[in-house]
Amino acid sequence: MHEYSIVQSLVDAVTSECGSHAAALVLRVHIEIGDLSGVDVDLLTTAFETFREGTCCEHADLVIERVSTQWVCPKCDRPIASGQVLRCPDCDEPAQLAAGDEILLRQIEMEVPDVSGLRLR
Amino acid sequence: MCQDCGCGDPEVVPVKVQQKILARNDRTAAHNRDHFLGDGILAINLMGSPGAGKTAVLEATARALPNPKKVAALAGDLATENDANRITAAGIRSKAITTGQACHLDAELVHRAVHHFDLDGVEYLFIENVGNLVCPAVYDLGQAFNVVALSITEGEDKPLKYPTMFAKADLVLLTKADLLPHLPFVDVDKITDALARVMPNPRVISVSAQTGFGIEAWIRWLATVRTNALEKFEVYA
Numbered sequence: 001m002h003e004y005s006i007v008q009s010l011v012d013a014v015t016s017e018c019g020s021h022a023a024a025l026v027l028r029v030h031i032e033i034g035d036l037s038g039v040d041v042d043l044l045t046t047a048f049e050t051f052r053e054g055t056c057c058e059h060a061d062l063v064i065e066r067v068s069t070q071w072v073c074p075k076c077d078r079p080i081a082s083g084q085v086l087r088c089p090d091c092d093e094p095a096q097l098a099a100g101d102e103i104l105l106r107q108i109e110m111e112v113p114d115v116s117g118l119r120l121r
Numbered sequence: 122m123c124q125d126c127g128c129g130d131p132e133v134v135p136v137k138v139q140q141k142i143l144a145r146n147d148r149t150a151a152h153n154r155d156h157f158l159g160d161g162i163l164a165i166n167l168m169g170s171p172g173a174g175k176t177a178v179l180e181a182t183a184r185a186l187p188n189p190k191k192v193a194a195l196a197g198d199l200a201t202e203n204d205a206n207r208i209t210a211a212g213i214r215s216k217a218i219t220t221g222q223a224c225h226l227d228a229e230l231v232h233r234a235v236h237h238f239d240l241d242g243v244e245y246l247f248i249e250n251v252g253n254l255v256c257p258a259v260y261d262l263g264q265a266f267n268v269v270a271l272s273i274t275e276g277e278d279k280p281l282k283y284p285t286m287f288a289k290a291d292l293v294l295l296t297k298a299d300l301l302p303h304l305p306f307v308d309v310d311k312i313t314d315a316l317a318r319v320m321p322n323p324r325v326i327s328v329s330a331q332t333g334f335g336i337e338a339w340i341r342w343l344a345t346v347r348t349n350a351l352e353k354f355e356v357y358a
Contacts, residue, residue, distance in 0.1 A: 002225055002256035010142050017138060024131055031142065038259040038285035071321070082284075085314075086321040094321035097288070103259070105138045111131040 003043040006103065007051045013105050018056045023110035026060040030107040034067040036100035041066060069100030146260055149228035153235070153263025157246065158354040163347035164246045166262050168286065169270035170279075171252030174296035176204045177330035178270055178339075179247055183211035185336045190214075191244040195234050197226040197251045204249060213247075214239070225256035228263055245343060254283040265350045266291040273297050273304065277311035280319045287319040292326065292342060299329035 014029055033039050041064055048062045071080040073088035074096045080086060086095040141147060157164040169175050176196070183189045194215040196204035205217035218226060218234050231248060240246065248264060250257040258267075269290040271279060274297055280287040287293070293316060301307065309327075316323040326342060328335035 002223075002259055005223070005227070006142055006259075009145060013138070013140060013142060013144070017136060021134065021136060023134075027133060036285050036288060038255060083318055085317045086319070087317070096321065101285075103142045105140050105142050108136045108138060110134055110136060112134045113131050 001043065002038075003040060003047040004051065006039060006044060007047040010048070010105060011051060011055050011057050014060075014108055015056050017108055018110060021110060021112055023056070023108075023112055025111040026056050026108060027111060028061045028063055028109040029057060029105070030063045030065065030109075032065045032067055032102045032104040032106055034069065034100040034102040036069040036097070037103050039103055065106070067099050067102050070098040071095040072098045143260070146228045149232055150261035150263040153228055153232055154265070156235070157263060158265065158351060160240065160243075161351060162240060162243055162246050163266075163343065163350055164248060164262070164264045165343070166248050166250060166257070166264035166267045167270065168250045168254070168257045168267065168290075169252065169296075170254050170272075170275060173252070173270040173272045173275065174294075174330055175249050175252070175270045176207050178294060178296060178328060178336075179208050179213065179249065180211040181328070181330035181333060181336050182247075182340065183208070183213045185333060185340060190242060192247070193238070193240055193243045193245070194247040194249060195226075195231065195238070196249045197230075199223075199251060208249075214243075220251055224251055224253050225260055226250050226262055227260045231262045244347065254279075254286045258283075258286040258289050266346055268292045268294060270294045270296050271312070273301060273307055273309065273312065277308060278315055280312070280315040284319040287316060288321070290320060291346075292324045293320070294335075294339065295325055295327040297329065297331075298327040298334055299331045 033041055052058050069082050071086055073091055073093050075091040075093045078088055080095045167175050179194055189212040192213050194208045194213050195218055196215055197218045197220055198204050199220055202217035205215045208215040216234055216238050218230050248262055267290050271293050326335050326338050328339055
């Protein structure tokens with residue numbers, strides 16, 4: 001159950017961004033999780049709900065975008081479906097992972113005090 | 122406009138970050154990797170289910186090596202130092218990393234362990250991960266290669282059930298090969314077919330820690346990939 005340790009890293013990253021933008025409140029945290037990343041989205045959500053208490057993410061929604069696994073031939077770009085033998089039937093090249101291993105922090109929606117001249121974007 | 126002090130309403134700002142959540146782990150892993158390759162050490166992240174035979178493979182490797190002093194091991198375990206003790210008894214200098222409740226090693230744990238571990242003259246460092254086919258696959262430790270021990274008793278479709286682990290494997294050691302005559306229902310072709318569906322370039326060596334079968338081939342593989350990894354490192358360094 002490594003999802004707790006991922007949430008810990010996520011909260012650390014959000015905290016550091018909040019500091020540099022003088023955020024008063026974090027409203028939404030957008031992340032991307034690939035289907036082949038080894039991260040379970042439900043466990044991650046549970047871990048986030050447990051772990052955010054007392055952090056800058058306490059009132060934040062976690063928005064998870066899932067990314068499907070995509071294998072392609074590096075030579076001819078032919079897609080190779082998951083579950084098939086991961087080798088291009090035309091070029092005999094081993095497939096390459098084009099998407100699906102993401103564990104990414106994409107965007108944070110935060111409330112920033114609207115002080116003229118001090119506003120940071 | 123704020124009625125209290127005139128500071129203005131807080132504004133909702135979307136801040137694009139686009140950063141790997143495990144970026145800090147990845148940075149430590151990159152630091153470990155530079156250290157290992159810079160010192161001529163091939164680090165192997167040895168993963169597999171509990172009981173797959175990771176420690177037994179290392180014991181057999183120690184027995185077959187002409188000079189076990191060139192080899193060292195870190196053994197990750199939740200609660201005991203048993204694996205490290207076994208590997209030490211087999212003649213490989215080793216150190217336990219007791220993770221407590223953590224189901225995997227991470228780059229920081231490896232970094233800390235290596236700091237107090239004499240790697241002088243070592244050419245191969247095995248990092249035996251916690252027995253687990255899920256979590257260890259997510260964390261880069263700074264290894265040059267991932268090796269997964271998969272025992273032939275584990276079920277032919279194991280790779281299909283744990284695709285992330287096998288997709289990241291550079292080599293699969295098919296362990297307990299000596300048991301094959303006693304397992305009439307195990308079809309090795311089915312295991313290799315399952316591997317080909319999750320590993321883009323499946324490399325498999327069948328081994329038996331009990332009889333020593335395949336251990337020479339495994340040691341040859343290690344020597345070859347070490348030479349290649351060090352050459353590549355020097356080119357980019």
